Amino acid sequence: MTEDSPAIAPMKTKAKVPLAPIRTPVIQSVWTWFWVALLAACIPMLVIYFSRMWRLDHYQYFPFAIGAVAWLAWSRSDRYFYAPSRISSLLLISVGVLAMIGSWSLRSPWMMSIAFVCYTAACLSVMRGPHDKSLLILALPLLLLIRLPLGYDQLLVIQLQHLTTMMSSLLLDVLSIPHAVTRNVIELPSRELFVAEACSGIQSVFTMAFLSTLIVAINRRKLWLAPFYLIIALILAAGGNVLRVTMVAVADQWMSLDLASGWAHDILGYTTLAISAFFLWSFDGMIMTLMHVTGTTSDEHPDNPVLHLWNWFVDDGQNVDAVGEYYRSNQSASDRKELGFQLQLARLLGRLQAKPIAAAMAVLGVVLISVSSSSAMKVSAVGVEEGAQGMFVDGIVFEPPVKFISSGNSGFQLNEHQQSRDGDNPILGQNADVWTFESMVNGLPVRGQFVLSQTYAEWHELCLCYENQDWRLLNRILESTDATESEVADSGFQPFAYALFGGDTDARGHLWYSAITPSGNFVYPPERPGQIGRRIADAAEGLDEAIEPMMMLQLWVVAPQKLDASTIDRVDEMFDGLRQKIATAVKAASGGSAVGTADQTEADLEASS
Known part of the structure; x- marks a missing residue:
């Protein structure tokens, strides 16, 4: 090139920007209608399921769980619904379909909650955002929407009561506060502090479990860390409840303040819950301080499998490997013939993107x-509008006519009637009527206590109450007398439950119990928690029955030794006759609705006779 040659201007090159794939608008996308159809199909059953959950204080966090997951998904995603092209998504959909079919067949709202969680997790697993390849971790808090089955949440209540009482007693000993412990009652010099379900920590335990999953989801922690967060949450919740019960006792003895009820108790509960939540957040910070990524570039220790494995376990996606990303971006693309199964499935499902198929998905949803x-x-569900709160329902099913129940009994006597209302005696229930039971069977005196307690939202397993009082359950069976069996077909009588308890001595506790609805019908006793197969079978058999408020009848007899078979059979007949007598009174007085007064009940019984 000479000086006279014209200068050659530098070539201006512009990198070709790859064309972004053209996406179907969200409202017209097949997969928008696909996910909407699956999730909307769960709503009718979920309305019943959540109305039942709202009755239980320890599950009332579920609106916050749903709201938190919805907000996180909205803020982190690109707000577009994708095809279920991941294997995990397909597996979750399969489980959800099976649970939905089971819910329809068995009319079980609980199984529909499983389907809802599976569908939501499947949808989140294929959603993505600017900083997330998948939003599956957001489904973790939704797992706590599934209620513990077969009454195991009640067993958890019992265990927490024992733990709270024991640890609170130790702390009171350290503080030199005089007290005595009788089962789950802390006896102070001036009062008895009953460690009931509201004070045993069940509410904050479930709430803390939810908060632990929420922290994992918000901070994008590895999924395998979730069990450790749950364990720490349970420990912190138990400690918070021990602190709460101890503070109630300390305030009563040192400052003469009542922190066991009212707004003061609520403030104390929320304060201890906040303290536990703070320590849980601190635990999260400690975990991330100790378990961080080692090495930040691809050329550091390339042949060290231990470091690669460690980084795979602890990397939460927030570590930016700039050198590694640059290195991988300059690698040649994979051969199209070697595309993975996931991408091939995504392309196959992408062919379904058409307006007729979107319309078909909408019809499927309907x-x-x-x-x-x-x-x-x-x-049938017991809704909030009926006043249901916790295990109890507001109101009284039956105002027992004392004279009618106490008189005219064959072979036994009911004396010394005592009545408690509005939770005066929390051990016996919200509203209770108590009589002493006396009889002479085969020359052996049999003495005990007959209790009519009400009103329960569902069957209340009384065996748990006596196990909570340090009785050991030896046997539990369903009993029926000859008179009951002969009248089952005509009157709908159901068997009653009988349980045998033992203790540290030779004494034996005998419990007969049954339940009666406002319409005067008996409730078939379920199997006790722990016998999973029988409880599932009985639950399936009773799905056609409406869940009504009910009252529990129980006869409790403590004998120096176990009663012989003939004596038990005779007491069976006495209890069965007494419960039939009360059921007849309920039918005569109410006609299927709540009973008015005891005088009106006796008048109706006299008229019917």
């Missing part, structure tokens, strides 16, 4: 909602 609604209409 069909699924119709089927769920039809199944939900066959399930």
Whole structure:
């Protein structure tokens, strides 16, 4: 090139920007309608399920769980619904479909909650955002929407009561506060502090478990860390409840303040819950301080499998490997013939993106909602509007006519009637009527206590109450007398439950109990928690029955030794006759509704006779 040659201007090159794939608008996407159809199909059954959950204080966090997951998904995603092209998503959909079919067949709202969680997790697993390849971790808090089955949440209540009472007693000993412990009652010089379910920590334990999963989801922690967060949450919740019960006792003895009820107790509960939550957040910070990524670039220790494995376990996606990203971006693309199964499945499902198929998905959603609604209409729920709170329901099913119940009994006597209302005696229930039971059977005096307690939202397993009082359950069976069996077909009588308890001595506790609804019908006793197969079978058999408020009848007899078979059979007949007598009184007085007064009940019984 000479000086006279024209200068050659530098070539201006512009990198070709790859064309972004053209996406179907969200409202027209097949997969938008696919996910909406699956999730909307769960709503009819979930309305019943959540109305039942709201009755239980320890599950009332579920609106916050749903709201938190919805907000996190909205803020982190690109707000677009994708095809279920991941294997995990397909597996979750399969489990959800099975649970939904089971919910329709068995009319079980609980199984529909499993389907809802599976569908939501499947949808989140394929959603993505600017900083997330998958939002599956957000489904973790939703797992706590599934209620512990077969009464195991009640067993958890019992264990927490024992733990709280024991640890609180130790702390009171350290503080030199005089007290005595009788089962789950802390006896102070001026009062008895009953460690009831509201004070045993069950509410904050479930709340802390939810908070632990929420922290894992918010901070994008590895999924395998979730069990450790749950364990720490349970420990902190138990400690918070021990502190709460101890503070109630300390305030009573040192400052003469009542922190066991009212707004003061609520403030104390929320304060201890906040303290436990603070320590849980501190634990999260400690975990991230100790378990951080070692080496930040691809060329550091490339042949060290231990470091690669460690980084895979602890990397939460927030570590930016700039050198590694640059290195990988300059590698040649994989051969199209070697595309993975996931990408091939995504392309196959992408061919379904068409308006007719989107319309078909919308129609499918309408069909699924119709089927769920039809199944939900066959399930009766005790709603919040009926005043249901916790295990109790406001109001009284039956105001017992004392003279009618105490008189005219064959072979036994009921004396010394005592009445408690509005939770005066929390051990016996919200509203209770108590009589002493006396009889002479085969020359052996049999003495005990007959209790009519009400009103329960569902069957209340009394065996748990006596196990809570340090009785050891030896046997539990369903009993029926000859008179009951002969009248089952005509009157709908059901068997009653009988349980045998033992202790540290030769004394034996005998418990007969049954339940009666406001319409005067008996409730079939379920199997006790722990016998999973029988409880599932009995639950399936009783799905057609409406869940009504009910009152519990129990006869408790403590004998120096176990009663012989003939004596038990005779007491069976006495208890069965007494419960039939009360059921007849309920029917005569109420006609299926709540009973008015005891005088009106006796008048109706006289008229009917």
